[in-house]
Amino acid sequence: MNPAEHESMRAQLPLAAAGALQEHEWIAVLEHTAGCESCRRELEVWGSYATGLRHLPQPTIPAHLLGRTQRRVLHERESSLERRQYGLMVMALVLLSWATSFAAWFVTRSLVGVSLEVFGVNLVGALPWVLFSSILTWVTAGSAAVVLSNYRHTRRSV
């Protein structure tokens, strides 16, 4: 074998010891080391490193880590469920508020007719009513969110 081939085989030895060669590469290394004493010894050295790496001292897992992790996961899961429930509640409040405004619009128009002017603004017109009811809806939803958040905060502190 020429020196270039010898060097190429030698460069493969760490991977051979790590079991990271393909079958044909591994066979080529075995054939080479059978006839090359220095590479055979080198492969043994790499083999001892590989063995050492497979038997490193093992870290001790901290006591109660599993229990603490389980509690944290369960707590996080409950919080996430709670957040989703509160989100749905706020959404339901917003929808309810919209529905109430819409219903109130029909009722008001049936009672006062299609025009109720205050300071030159027709309060039962579609645009002013939508604006007014939007403000009312978002104030309601915002207040509900603040109340729920305070409730959660208080419950957590308890």
Add this chain to the structure above:
Amino acid sequence: MNSDLPDVAEKTIAGLRRGDSGALEAVMTHYQHRLYRFLIRLTQDPATAEDLFQQTWLRVIEKIGRYDARRHFTPWLFSVARNLAIDYLRKHRESNLDVSPEQGVSPIERLAAAGADPLEQLLEFERGAMLAAAIAALPVIHREVLTLRFEEDMKLEQIAEISGVPLSTVKSRLLRGMESLRGRLQ
């Protein structure tokens, strides 16, 4: 098929998806030592490994819905842990992951400085501890590939999946890692 968790694998994964705490406990118990060891090897700090261990399970619960059950669970779990650890290291310590951590004189250097043949010392004095110290001084990308290959006994394809790099890169990191390790022991 999940050969990593024989018999109960698919049931357990389904349980995790349903939020079954028994399934969570079973998987956590099964992987606790391996996962903690992997995180310790990457971060070199028990407190950080502990925090990342917890974060890994939180992330697993969060992402289990998107886990493809046709893939092996172990590489997926380790890739979740690996990404968290790498993010942490990027933010807090090793901005360049292929650079060795700054350290003082390591036990290896002290022993090597004593003058005897490092390999003989390796065999005579706590070989494992010396190797572990030498690994600790390697760049994180080398620590990662060495621990996954030798301690986790993972195939190069699985390591590539976890690290998100091509197979050729895994091979070259493994080679460089082993050479660096030997270089540090000589």
